[in-house]
Amino acid sequence: MDTRACGIEEIRELLQEYIKGLSSPFDSFHEQYILASQFYIILSENASIGYYAIHDHSLLTQFYLRRPHQRHAQVLLRRVLEEHQVSEVFVSTGDELLLSLALDHDMAIAKQAYFFQDSGLDLTSDPGSDPGMLRPAELADLEDIQRVCGDFLGSVALRIQKGELFTCYRGSELLGVGIVERSALIDGTASIGMFTNESYRHQGVGRSIILWLKAWCHAQGIRPLSGCWYYNEASKRTLESAGMVTRTRLLRMKVVGQEGK
Numbered sequence: 223m224d225t226r227a228c229g230i231e232e233i234r235e236l237l238q239e240y241i242k243g244l245s246s247p248f249d250s251f252h253e254q255y256i257l258a259s260q261f262y263i264i265l266s267e268n269a270s271i272g273y274y275a276i277h278d279h280s281l282l283t284q285f286y287l288r289r290p291h292q293r294h295a296q297v298l299l300r301r302v303l304e305e306h307q308v309s310e311v312f313v314s315t316g317d318e319l320l321l322s323l324a325l326d327h328d329m330a331i332a333k334q335a336y337f338f339q340d341s342g343l344d345l346t347s348d349p350g351s352d353p354g355m356l357r358p359a360e361l362a363d364l365e366d367i368q369r370v371c372g373d374f375l376g377s378v379a380l381r382i383q384k385g386e387l388f389t390c391y392r393g394s395e396l397l398g399v400g401i402v403e404r405s406a407l408i409d410g411t412a413s414i415g416m417f418t419n420e421s422y423r424h425q426g427v428g429r430s431i432i433l434w435l436k437a438w439c440h441a442q443g444i445r446p447l448s449g450c451w452y453y454n455e456a457s458k459r460t461l462e463s464a465g466m467v468t469r470t471r472l473l474r475m476k477v478v479g480q481e482g483k
Contacts, residue, residue, distance in 0.1 A: 225263065236288075237284075237407065240284070247339075247405075247408050248316070248408075249447050250447075251413075252337075253413075256283045256284060257406060259275035259276055260276050262274050279306070283312045285319070287319070303327070309477055311473075315473065327477065336468040337447065337470040343465045358389075359389045388401075398418040399431075400416050400432075402439070410443065412445070413449065414432060414447070415432075428460040428464075448466050452471070
């Protein structure tokens with residue numbers, strides 16, 4: 223079996239097979255690492271049988287083999303780890319193949335994030351579910367958003383132009399910002415999130431924003447997803463209070479023997 227570097231378009235069909243085989247989807251945080259990775263195609267007698275992806279020369283973000291060839295998966299993953307001197311692996315618990323292979327290697331496990339999906343529970347009539355004046359952000363909101371959110375959102379102007387941000391005002395006061403990041407890999411999904419003005423936290427603003435974003439996604443025919451850092455209990459509670467549920471984790475697993483390489 224041979225491997226070589228390639229662009230994402232060359233393994234697009236394999237990538238879609240991988241996504242269809244997941245027990246649950248991943249959020250935009252994981253997706254950004256995948257998209258920023260170098261892809262490699264796996265070939266057998268010139269036929270494509272799988273692929274993998276490595277971020278920043280050290281973090282494995284993808285590993286997939288078509289079912290007829292999965293008996294070679296353990297050997298191939300070991301080869302990938304050794305040849306590329308991979309030190310860590312990002313793996314979702316929704317990815318049974320890579321999770322099992324990583325466990326075979328006795329990797330050290332660190333919990334990175336929760337992935338959430340909509341529970342389907344209708345909470346729009348609950349007390350405190352009114353999100354107020356939430357609307358698509360405009361460039362005129364740029365200064366307010368930067369003042370409230372700091373550098374949390376990265377390039378605010380670009381996000382506004384892409385239609386990813388929504389603002390929640392009460393009068394002239396910005397209470398919080400909603401975020402919608404449409405997936406480039408999983409059709410019909412988007413990751414939603416929020417940032418609440420520090421002066422208005424613990425008042426239901428974040429919950430209301432998530433409820434509104436969920437409703438907006440459903441109206442657009444989009445499946446809302448979400449995620450948060452594993453140890454961010456405040457964000458986890460907010461998402462759960464807005465009807466998001468988690469059964470999936472993102473793990474960051476360290477390859478034993480690769481420390482310091």
